[in-house]
Amino acid sequence: MLMEWGMLVAMDPHLLRTYVTVARLASFSEAARELGYTQSAVSQHIAALEQDLGAALLTRRPVTPTTAGERLLEHAGPLLLRLDAARADVVRMASAPEHGLTLAATPTALGPRVLAALPAAGVTLRALARDDIPVAVATGAADLGLVDGLAAPSDPLRLPDVAPLNTCGVGEEPVCVLLPEGHPLARRPGLRLADLVDARWLDAPGAGLPLDRLRATSGTGAVRTALRYEGTDLRTLTTLAAAGHGLTVLPRGFATGVPGVAAVPLVEPRVVHRTELLSGGALRGAAAVLARQLTAAGPEGA
Known part of the structure; x- marks a missing residue:
């Protein structure tokens, strides 16, 4: 982790995002369209990143990562996600306390207790895959997340490590x-x-x-x-x-x-069947109220 953060400090995240997009799309022109840049700007970003690292990251015909480029991709995803999570955390702290509530959840996490606790208005409910919910909470796409799965009694779920998140069991x-x-x-x-x-x-x-x-x-x-x-x-x-x-x-x-x-x-x-509540940073407004209601009874109260 220390090595990853060292890399983050040493390189421009804008260049890193451009590289990840080009590698994912296997095209400079497609990446330019997605990012809203000119193709020349995308080429300049990649060249600047390669010069900074002292290694070729992409072959050009076809556009595919080199061995060094593959290694950079392994680091890039978690690094960029952490940046997005940090931005979302700061925005959450600065936002007005009475904004609406966005809850990301798996279908089987939405039991009667959860549904009864939802506010009467102002809720956006997003059904997502289990591994996508921690990402949604970390990046601010959701205020709260509910993930579920099979576990031994009282054992926590195994969740992807995408960013520092608060987790609490709310039902078994x-x-x-x-x-x-x-x-x-x-x-x-x-x-x-x-x-x-x-x-x-x-x-x-x-x-x-x-x-x-x-x-x-x-x-x-x-x-x-x-x-x-x-x-x-x-x-x-x-x-x-x-x-x-x-x-x-x-x-x-x-x-x-x-x-x-x-x-x-x-x-x-x-x-x-265990359900856990995910949150990032300090909660306000409807998100704080819902979190208090769901965690009040503890994991045995579902």
Whole structure:
């Protein structure tokens, strides 16, 4: 980290942003259009950065990073994100306290307790992928974030390290396996993952709970994906489960009472659905009120 911040001090972040954009688009002209520069200015930025570092960063025909350029890209993303986070933190401190509230959340983090606590007006709700929510909070695109996932009871979630953020557990609840009503295991009082070694699973990272945690805790690798759903609609996910396209795991509050499926508690491995609140810097106005309401009862109060 010290090396990264040393690099940040030593180079112009405007040049670094230009380089990252050119490398991503593999085109000087496309990067110029996206950044609002002339193509000549983009070329000058890249040349200045290469001169500063004493290394060629891009081949020109085709436009691809060199070995040194690939290494710079590894550093550039976190550095630029930290700059954006620092800017957003200062803007938050200077902004008027009564601005609206933007909340970024995964669909399964929006349980009844969260919905009941939302202000009656002035809220923008953004459904995002789990890994995008810390970035949204760090850069000021959202005032608060709600992320969720599978964890051992009372264990924190594993979140990407994008910037210094405040995290607090706001809810834990059991999880259930959703099976079609006619499935041979649908009437079981509980299921072990070992009971499902031959099962076909739905991989729905945007709508349901990610399967990678189940794979990590199964000890047998017995989580085989049959269909991947890339949307965020829970109803579509449960309809796929009801139609027999694969099993899925959902928090108990979302799993019960769904037409066409049986929700059987997952009893082994012992994991829970955990929700955490993310914030950056001092909170004001509606964001502060919502954060106090969600954290008042602690993680067992969801």
